[in-house]
Amino acid sequence: MPLPQETDAPLRVVAGGERERPRPASAEPRVDDRALVQAARAGDDAAFGALVRLHQRRAYAVARAVTIEHEDAEDAVQDAFLHAYRALGRFDAAYPFGAWLARIVANAALDLVRRRRVRSTEEIPASASLPFHDPAERAELKTRLNEALAELPPRQRAVLVLHDVEGYRHAEIGAMLGMPEGTARSDLHHARTLMRRALDDLRNS
């Protein structure tokens, strides 16, 4: 089977410089995903590798939002893909693989944050170290945004990224994180308030 080589960038620039919104989670699963899942289930490692290639960036973004730290995000994504590999047989191919994986990633990241908390018996500091070494023009924005994210509880971070970055709906997020839709809505409201304040501060500084 010819395997897709392109990576799944979370946001693609399309004709006219317009950015394409992320595909809604409830949309039809991509044919590529379905075929790859079937092949991976049959023991084709290359097919699973292609699924990793297609989804690792979005998985990383979700994990990074929840864990804040780069290394933790990598660990959570690896755990999530491993879990997905083991559970492929139970995956219902009628649903989008991306949504299933996002749920696993978000929960793996939340678990990791919980474990870290129990181990250190303290909250993640608001000024968590930010391992960015990007050009200066982006570094300030990244740092401020990550500082603002770190002020939020992990679950609110997960809701924010799943909704505003990944484009999932409240009901879908509720199902992913095992909470009522109203709670997802409320979490998003609180998270957005803080993020908007951070962006305003950045604009005014």
Next chain:
Amino acid sequence: MNDNELRFPDDRPDREIGDALRGALVPSDATTGYWESFEQRIMQRVAEDRSSPWSVLAGWTRPAAIAAALLLAAASVALTQMRHEEAAVAYGAIAEEQYTVSESAPAAKTGSDATVRMLLEH
């Protein structure tokens, strides 16, 4: 904007926040090389997990659980049947005993009646 969006403005993704976060939630060295290397690390973990003896056991967990559940169900059915049979045997024994008693009772009664009759007659 439809009615639902007017009532729940939070239903639509916030484009500004989304774009800002997309730019922030990437590794510092997010080059093609980084992603290729990350993919390889993930696949290496998958390969290690598959070759681990624990993963073989993990693979048997579900069939083993199903087999155990079936065995338990079969044992429950067998136990229930055994109890029913024991009850039937016990009931049968009691019924037989009562039958024997009721069989012998009229004889006794008949015997005593005969004695009374003999005493009255003589």
